Amino acid sequence: MDDSSMVRQQVGRALTSSGFTVIEAVDGVDALEKLAATPDTCLIVCDVNMPRMNGIEFLEQKNLSGNATPVVMLTTEGHPEIIQKAKALGAKGWVVKPFKPDLLVAAAKKLTATA
Amino acid sequence: MSILAPARRPTSTRPESTTAIQKDLELSAIELFQAYGLQGTRASSAMLPADGSETVVAVIGFAAQHARGALVLSATVSSASHWLKAIAGPEVTASACDVIGEIANMLLGRLKSKLAEKGLNVLMSTPTAGQGAVAEIAPNGTSSWMAFQGEGWGLAVRVDVEFDESFRWQETLATSPAAPGDLMIF
Numbered sequence: 001m002d003d004s005s006m007v008r009q010q011v012g013r014a015l016t017s018s019g020f021t022v023i024e025a026v027d028g029v030d031a032l033e034k035l036a037a038t039p040d041t042c043l044i045v046c047d048v049n050m051p052r053m054n055g056i057e058f059l060e061q062k063n064l065s066g067n068a069t070p071v072v073m074l075t076t077e078g079h080p081e082i083i084q085k086a087k088a089l090g091a092k093g094w095v096v097k098p099f100k101p102d103l104l105v106a107a108a109k110k111l112t113a114t115a
Numbered sequence: 116m117s118i119l120a121p122a123r124r125p126t127s128t129r130p131e132s133t134t135a136i137q138k139d140l141e142l143s144a145i146e147l148f149q150a151y152g153l154q155g156t157r158a159s160s161a162m163l164p165a166d167g168s169e170t171v172v173a174v175i176g177f178a179a180q181h182a183r184g185a186l187v188l189s190a191t192v193s194s195a196s197h198w199l200k201a202i203a204g205p206e207v208t209a210s211a212c213d214v215i216g217e218i219a220n221m222l223l224g225r226l227k228s229k230l231a232e233k234g235l236n237v238l239m240s241t242p243t244a245g246q247g248a249v250a251e252i253a254p255n256g257t258s259s260w261m262a263f264q265g266e267g268w269g270l271a272v273r274v275d276v277e278f279d280e281s282f283r284w285q286e287t288l289a290t291s292p293a294a295p296g297d298l299m300i301f
Binding site: 004087091097107 | 150203207208209210213217220223225227231236240241292293294297299300
């Protein structure tokens with residue numbers, strides 16, 4: 001999920017080319033709805049700064065719903081405090097933009113292999 | 116008849132702090148260009164040459180303890196198209212507003228990390244972008260435009276910051292922020 005169409009397409013193309021089926025969401029609210037409709041989701045790639053519901057709020061709401069899908073954050077944010085906050089809320093990874101597509105794919109494969 | 120006016124919070128200009136932030140902004144911009152393989156240099160003029168396409172402007176607000184401001188980024192649609200190809204490749208399509216908004220987001224993110232290391236912790240908003248035939252943004256007394264150009268593109272950026280009289284740089288971070296491109300698996 002990301003409020004930037006360009007980033008969603010970038011991430012989507014990287015993951016699709018590695019065999020994943022990708023569903024896009026524009027923010028946390030959209031992602032929660034799509035997550036509820038797609039119970040076999042195996043990984044979430046999540047921006048932090050988004051309108052309506054940011055990435056940290058999404059983690060909180062996802063936890064409240066009981067969903068255990070692993071989440072990797074993809075964001076411009078790098079402050080240690082926010083990283084720790086996301087980690088405490090169950091995030092499994094953190095990637096700082098600009099990102100290398102092959103590294104994101106490697107992280108996705110690792111996290112879906114261990115889920 | 117009484118006219119009520121909102122009390123204006125006392126502010127200070129803090130030229131040294133503004134200059135320090137401007138320098139970090141310039142460094143952040145050059146690093147961002149390099150991250151996408153684009154060679155960009157400071158243009159001699161703060162005004163970008165017209166290239167016949169419309170102008171796109173993105174603004175992201177931010178706030179810190181006793182300081183607040185906004186990053187403003189301006190480019191032409193043609194430059195945005197050039198950047199889109201550099202960032203995401205030729206197959207991806209996105210509006211110029213989306214591209215310039217995301218560049219502003221990444222640029223402020225880099226600036227934020229540099230400022231955090233020096234003791235200024237900034238909360239970022241999300242970008243707002245617009246496109247039009249002529250875009251003129253009112254000058255702000257706290258900073259000035261920086262223009263950059265490369266082969267086939269140009270963009271101009273400025274960061275406007277207002278400090279309260281009580282503003283102080285905080286302690287530097289004990290742990291460095293994660294750097295662009297970093298990947299962590301927990």
